[in-house]
Amino acid sequence: MSKPTLMRAPKAQDRVHIFDTTLRDGEQAPGFSMSPSEKLEVARMLERVRVDTIEAGFAAASPGDSEAIRLIASEITGPTICSLARAGEADVDAAARALEPARRKRLHVFLATSPIHREAKLKMSRLEVLRAIEKALVHARGRFDEIEFSAEDALRTEPDFLIEAMSCAASFGADVLNVPDTVGVSEPGEIRALFASLAQKVVRPEHVIFSAHCHNDLGLAVANSLAAVQGGARQIECSINGIGERAGNCSLEEVVMALRVRADIFGVDTHLDTTGLWPASQKLTRVTGAALSPNKAIVGKNAFSHEAGIHQHGMLSDRRTYEIMTPESVGSPGSALVLGKHSGKHALTQRLSQLGYQPDPDTLNTTFIAFKAYADEHGEATDADLVALMEQRSQSGCQWTVLRTELRTTTGPKPQQFARVELEHPERGRVSDIASGDGPMASAFAAVQRITGTTATVIGLETRLVNSPAGRDFVAEIRLDLNGKHVSGRARGPDVVTAAIDAFLFTLDRGQAFDTTGEAHPQPAIAV
Known part of the structure; x- marks a missing residue:
């Protein structure tokens, strides 16, 4: 050659x-x-x-x-x-x-x-x-x-x-x-x-x-x-x-x-x-449809998450103590302080503040004790769990409680999905509705919106199984578009559907609370 x-x-x-x-x-x-x-x-x-x-x-x-x-x-x-x-x-x-x-x-x-x-x-x-x-x-x-x-x-x-x-x-x-x-x-x-x-x-x-x-x-x-x-x-x-x-x-x-x-x-x-x-x-x-491992470097769910109290304290003082790059540098939504049994009072105080609570020292001490007990039993406390602790509401963290859900899918060349959802409210009592949508979960969310009289677009939903000393729970994280404003929240439940509806209700409630005060939903540097 x-x-x-x-x-x-x-x-x-x-x-x-x-x-x-x-x-x-x-x-x-x-x-x-x-x-x-x-x-x-x-x-x-x-x-x-x-x-x-x-x-x-x-x-x-x-x-x-x-x-x-x-x-x-x-x-x-x-x-x-x-x-x-x-x-x-x-x-x-x-x-x-x-x-x-x-x-x-x-x-x-x-x-x-x-x-x-x-x-x-x-x-x-x-x-x-x-x-x-x-x-x-x-x-x-x-x-x-x-x-x-x-x-x-x-x-x-x-x-x-x-x-x-x-x-x-x-x-x-x-x-x-x-x-x-x-x-x-x-x-x-x-x-x-x-x-x-x-x-x-x-x-x-x-x-x-x-x-x-x-x-x-x-x-x-x-x-x-x-x-x-x-x-x-x-x-x-x-x-x-x-x-x-x-x-x-x-x-x-x-x-x-x-x-x-x-x-x-x-x-x-x-x-x-x-x-x-x-x-x-x-x-x-x-x-x-292939999920990432939570500990995947750079883009995994836990890449910028911190639960240990000493780590959270350091992050609240200066994020460089435990992060060698910023979440923003890779386009991630932000750092997360996961509130679990290893978390300390500094992280709890900061998260309660982001949720709109400024407890006095005695209330904070009482809440911290209750939070630790809850975390020991369930492994992690979501935003909805913290609101429930502060308000002494149901575990969904809002006034609505999920009583029953039924999901149905028809067969044939053009299958349809329906959901029947029954909720309870302290003033309105039990209310149920049936709705259809592009999938069973979308149908359930449509029924919730008909019951609550709200309008929201789901722009992100993630559910996962959590094993804790109390048993198996599902945690749902949801992100909603409420009239152009993005609001996120989390909740837990005994099954995927209940957890997702609870997260939906909690996030709706959270978004409406900010609308009532006329303030924009805060975007903290460190968010749960």
Whole structure:
């Protein structure tokens, strides 16, 4: 094979490019399939975050993937749009057709290079692999703005052959050389040394950069990606929430914030708008229906939550005592002081103040004792629980009490959902109503609004099971739009529906209380 004369190592760069593969590697994992329209929704969030490249799919894999790539290529104008392709002419042609509308298009062509893949899967010799790389890249030349080559299973490839394969790809037009840890077998020291070696030994034009694509089989995808950057990589391939094959990919939000927070160590940064990270994570969670672990770094529910009294005291004094980044920096709604059995009087006083209470010292002491007893029994006290303690109302924390709910769904080609809800009020007595809606829970909320004579739009609802010494409870967190004003609240109940209705009622009551005083609903820096 003929090779043009090339320059060696590129100049040092202080920017790391972010190549997002949520819609390709992430979407092809079990349980994460998305329709073209859903992919477009996520792509719009990625554009807001300002990722450099969106790998929109694998054009040759299916007509649906090709359609999704073309749709995204037509609608998204910021990032480069990319399609994966095997090292074959048919795949390259499929990628070119799908990417035709893109403002800037990239082909991502891959071929395995490790002995186990060459022998067990490809049935190819080293020379045949090199010839296949050459043929695919020559066929692609001039049809894309950028070409990326991936040596699949690079970390288990013989070092000398990996250098030869990368040099071959660079000589025939690859602008990015991707070194994937396909099976997640590497560790930081090893991968850093490999990238440093490749940077010194691979012959390539000056503009060509190395890319890291790390899988999380040993839980090291983020650590390995950061180590690759230290070894010379200037592109990281990652996904929102770390979704991907098997244990997933490098988590975009984690690696980006690690580079940002520890710029003193890495000396590089990205061009991302990190305030879009939390909304992007939430969007992907809603689209796929795959819930995040509460302790997920950066975007998990507990990432900015604190329950221990000493932590809460520190947070109330100076949030930097226990937070190395602000919730606002990643677009999260805010820090949360979770009021449980480990919480202290400082956190309780602050939360009661946010709920509109200024108890005198004796009342505060009495309430604190009652709060501790409640937390010991139930594990956590919601806003509605605190209002109930202060007002001596029902556990819903408002004047309405849920007596009964019935949910019904009809069968047939156009099923309908209905809910019958019965509430009790100290003045109005028992009141019930039946309503329909777009789903059983929406029907229940519609019935509640008919009973209470209110209008609200649910913009967020999350329920979870809580195991406590008192037994199993459900906690519901809801966010409502009340005439353009966003109000949130939480409540607990013996089942999901009761907890959700109690949270709805409590939040309605809370919003109306502020309307009565003519004041806007407060948005505290630290909110439960």
